[in-house]
Amino acid sequence: MSDSVTAQRVSVLGLGAMGTALARALLAAGHEVTVWNRTAARAEALVAEGATAAATAGEALTAAELVILCVLDDAAVREHVEPARERLRGRVVVNLTTTTPEQARALGRWAEEGRIAWIDGGIMAVPSMIGGPGAFVLYSGVAAAFERLRPVLEVFGRAEFVGTDPGAAAMYDVSILGGMYAMFAAFRQGGAMVRTTGGSAARLAALMAPFLQAMTLSLTEQAVGIDTPERYVQEQSDEFTAAAIDLIDKAATESGTPTELFGVLRRVLTGL
Ligand SMILES: NC(=O)c1ccc[n+]([C@@H]2O[C@H](COP(=O)([O-])OP(=O)(O)OC[C@H]3O[C@@H](n4cnc5c(N)ncnc54)[C@H](OP(=O)(O)O)[C@@H]3O)[C@@H](O)[C@H]2O)c1
Known part of the structure; x- marks a missing residue:
């Protein structure tokens, strides 16, 4: 004590x-x-x-x-x-x-x-x-x-x-868990994709983890776009993000792995 x-x-x-x-x-x-x-x-x-x-x-x-x-x-x-x-x-x-x-x-x-x-x-x-x-x-x-x-x-x-609001803790809780599951889904998809080139999910994990960790630093900046959209200056245009996701979607199609994740990401992240 x-x-x-x-x-x-x-x-x-x-x-x-x-x-x-x-x-x-x-x-x-x-x-x-x-x-x-x-x-x-x-x-x-x-x-x-x-x-x-x-x-x-x-x-x-x-x-x-x-x-x-x-x-x-x-x-x-x-x-x-x-x-x-x-x-x-x-x-x-x-x-x-x-x-x-x-x-x-x-x-x-x-x-x-x-x-x-x-x-x-x-x-x-x-x-x-x-x-x-x-x-x-x-x-x-x-x-x-x-x-x-x-x-x-x-x-x-x-x-x-x-x-x-008594519901606030539960809402933050499920939101954080949602982020975790979205990450897991993308990792599972990526693991299947790299295996079609003779790679492994283990190698992808080692490469992806530090990259994603660095990307989390941008969440605070992106929060401005959600909390006060009128003050937000977007770094990348929706068209740029949509094109990047389309390219990943095409790669998934070429690899013969499922592609439904990318249509969802495109809609959520760009509205396009
Ligand atoms: N484990 C985690 O990693 C984790 C993380 C975050 C939040 N939580 C949350 O913490 C809570 C408990 O999780 P846990 O991991 O301890 O689950 P758990 O090991 O499965 O234990 C469930 C507990 O609930 C009791 N219980 C079930 N129905 C009951 C009833 N009708 N009346 C009284 N007691 C009842 C069980 O009693 P008996 O022993 O009699 O069956 C047991 O004590 C859950 O809401 C879970 O979502 C867990």
Whole structure:
């Protein structure tokens, strides 16, 4: 426990791979942790490490002022919090379960009506990264509660508050993941293409990774074109970008690999 962080009572509901990592990080930081999991045996290792097991979800929800949820999905969250609204009044609930932005908003409205401080979160890490330097978590919802509990939440990784709309964290989360999947799709396509010349996806990975890393520097500049298009001076014309994508599309056709990705890229990036 660092001198600046006071030990807090924290409840963690959901001890899958991620919930276990979150509870472990809280224990390592010196917090008093109550845990609950639908399948009780999953709590045993954490109890051996100093956590207290709650017998029921309701007991865990009321054992601490700060309640962290990390279950499968929105339905699992609702199943346990809805019957406990009265008992959650005045507490801070941080829902780190992955949901859609609209599901997060609906839960935020439900919590506000029950005078529960609701914070939705999106974890940008895998369980082994929790508490390490590369992990960060997006949060949105009740700002004052977030700021008050920030030192506790920072044990998971960098804490990024992205807005008071409870759906904001989920929206940034899915947007970041969308970027990742678009990159994976293009890599898969490129891997298939270079193999038709006797190359390998492994060689492509070694060459593509540093190039893409350098390209990410231009995202900040491109953001101006989305946030304030009237102030944006585009470096390359849409015609230039469309021609470049058409050339890649032609190469894909020549290589006998699928081409549907490039039509989508052309439309999204140039509107042409
Ligand atoms: N793993 C990751 O890399 C990662 C990264 C970012 C975000 N997340 C998010 O974190 C959340 C948990 O992921 P995970 O990796 O820990 O998944 P997991 O290992 O599959 O665990 C799922 C957890 O949800 C519980 N659960 C499922 N249905 C439930 C219900 N109806 N009531 C109560 N508990 C229920 C399970 O309990 P039982 O043990 O009883 O089945 C288990 O504790 C998900 O929303 C996931 O999207 C995960």
